[in-house]
Amino acid sequence: MLELFLRAWPLLQQAVLVTLGLGLGAFVLGSLLGICVALMRNSNLAILRSVAFMYVSIFRGTPLLVQLLLIYFGLPHYGITMTPIPSALLALTLFSAAYLSENFRSGINAVDPGQWEASQAMGMGYWTCLRRIIFPQATRIALPPVGSRLIALIKDTSLASTITVVEMTRVAEQVGASTFRYMEMFLMIGLVYWLINQILTLIQTYLEGRMTRRYR
Numbered sequence: 001m002l003e004l005f006l007r008a009w010p011l012l013q014q015a016v017l018v019t020l021g022l023g024l025g026a027f028v029l030g031s032l033l034g035i036c037v038a039l040m041r042n043s044n045l046a047i048l049r050s051v052a053f054m055y056v057s058i059f060r061g062t063p064l065l066v067q068l069l070l071i072y073f074g075l076p077h078y079g080i081t082m083t084p085i086p087s088a089l090l091a092l093t094l095f096s097a098a099y100l101s102e103n104f105r106s107g108i109n110a111v112d113p114g115q116w117e118a119s120q121a122m123g124m125g126y127w128t129c130l131r132r133i134i135f136p137q138a139t140r141i142a143l144p145p146v147g148s149r150l151i152a153l154i155k156d157t158s159l160a161s162t163i164t165v166v167e168m169t170r171v172a173e174q175v176g177a178s179t180f181r182y183m184e185m186f187l188m189i190g191l192v193y194w195l196i197n198q199i200l201t202l203i204q205t206y207l208e209g210r211m212t213r214r215y216r
Contacts, residue, residue: 004184008175015171016192018085022167023154026092030153031146033093034100039130041105052101059098065159067091072163088160096153103149107142108134140211147204151197158193168192 005012040052059067072087082090111134119129161170172189176182 004175004179004181005188007179008171008185008188011166011171011175012168012192015166015168016196018165019154019157019167020196022085022088022092022157022160022165023150025089026096026157027150027153029089029093030096030100031104033097035104037097037101038105038108041101042108056098056101059095060102064091064095064156065162067095068159068163084160084163084165087163088157088165092153092156092160095156096149099149100146103142103145104138106145107138107140110141111137143204143208143211147200147207150204151200154197154200155193 037052037055040048041056043049043052068088068091071082071091072084075082115133115137116129119133124132157167158169160167161173164170166174168189172182172185176185179185
């Protein structure tokens with residue numbers, strides 16, 4: 001297996017960076033979009049709540065693979081052509097934002113309503129209250145599911161191989177096809193995914209402990 005690993009390493013180095021770039025990039029962009037959707041779900045305007053609800057319903061209710069294929073193969077029919085990596089990043093961002101919006105919304109809703117009332121009594125506006133009072137507490141509450149979503153997103157990047165993105169799963173397929181050692185190659189790639197996600201899990205655990213101590 002060591003000989004196979006050394007043979008695949010030149011390709012694997014780049015593939016790991018692509019996997020991390022897609023996963024982390026989609027997580028950051030998805031978090032920003034997810035926060036906006038969460039705020040829309042909590043809005044007093046019915047039209048905003050309806051748009052946010054439909055967005056979450058569509059992107060949580062359809063498979064990520066179908067979304068990838070629609071963006072990469074479907075959009076060119078309407079004159080919108082994207083290369084594989086931007087297509088995968090867009091699909092992963094839209095998909096993750098639907099889930100992250102619910103994580104953030106649950107965190108915001110879990111904050112005691114008295115916090116809103118107290119900040120308003122002090123003369124704080126909506127956005128100031130949200131930034132200084134509500135969102136720091138909501139982030140602590142939402143951190144475990146948000147961290148789990150990041151780990152799931154790293155694994156979801158493997159679907160990008162279906163639109164020819166050369167990430168880790170694609171490299172495993174290519175090296176496996178050239179050596180006929182699929183079992184060893186996919187076991188090796190599975191181990192790499194596991195190591196990445198273990199590191200992310202340790203970071204999440206550290207952040208949870210740090211934020212919990214801060215609010216004691």
